[in-house]
Amino acid sequence: MFGLQYCAQHSNVIYMVAEEIIASHRQELKRGTAALASLSLLAAEADYGYNLIGRLAEVGIEIEANTLYPLLRRLEKQGLLTSDWDTTEARPRKFYSTSEDGISLIEILRKDWDAMTTVITAIGGK
């Protein structure tokens, strides 16, 4: 809900959007970006799940392991990722990398993203 809040810096009363509303809209905005971000990062460098969580966090995308691992598997089933078990370390790890189809999808989605950014910027609003 919208609520009256006192803004000390400007010494006046302004309308502020409640934290939970911001959080829910942010979540809506971010929904779907995890797949595109994962595909993009894995196109740059093959990786395994937990390391990818760290790389996503570095670019500001927080995702939990129990969401990312199933997502990677789904992307692999769709043919957007390929995987290999790395057995050179103490225990085997599944490394994912973006396939040709995945790279094509990144290009399409990035164009959509740019178009959307342009539209939102053009609409403006206070």
Next chain:
Amino acid sequence: MTLTDRYIAAAVRGVPADQKADIEADIRSLILDTMEVHEGEVEDPEHLERIALEELGDPERLASTYLDRELALIGPRYYLQWKKYTFWLLVLVVPTIAIVSFIATIADSSSAWEAILDVIATAGTVGVQMVFWLTFAFFIADRYGKEPVEKWKVSDLPESYGPDFSTKGAIGEVLVLALAAGLAFWAGWVRPSVTSGGERHPVFHENFDSWVLYAFGIAVLVEMIVVIVRHLRGRYGLLDVIAAVVLNGAILAIALPPLLGHEVFSAAWSEGEIGSRFENFDLGQAHNLVGALFIAFAIWDVASTAYYWYKSKR
């Protein structure tokens, strides 16, 4: 069997056979990776395993995320249709079965109460069975169906929601109540009779006091005032619910004792010339039936008033 093995077994239990091995390997890797992240926090390996598994959460939920399967009996695709059919089945079929069952049962029952309990049991069983099988059918359709059963059309839009607060509606309601009250006062005052074979037969039983009809008429008049006030206010309130409970309670308290005592209608209805016109007519059953209708109406009136009040608050 380790905790990890048990967790994986629980997760892949409902996974299709062709994906089981793949998902099992993936979840094992996920558990080991999660344990690795928490490695520095605890020394005991089993404690570490517990931390990792609790972080991953319910294995069935994890499996559903892998399979992209919704954790719901009926998902959003079919939910509205399920809701619509369930509502109409409960509203139309269950009361119909209750009435038919009451008529069929009352002949074999020793009292009206026994018949009412039988009807409640039958209607309840039918209602539960119908909802179960309908839900089951929609569950199957939701799991294996491709398209919604029917497409929404503009003609599906209801004319209006909730009670009718128009002037026409108010006048209609008040007229019906005024007529009912007038009829009750008239019947109490005149004590009507029917003529048959040159003889006059009283409609009412000799032990049936006119004050019952007067009291009933007054209760209906009070209901009329409640209706007028509600229409002027334009919405249902808590007072309407209280009034419905009190008035219906009063009407039942007035009407049920003579009805269940079979002392409302005179014996002329089942005896002599008039009685011979209605073959197999049982005056006791007729009293029970009217009593049951009074109870059904009271329940419906209180329930609908409470429902409209609840809706008006939202």
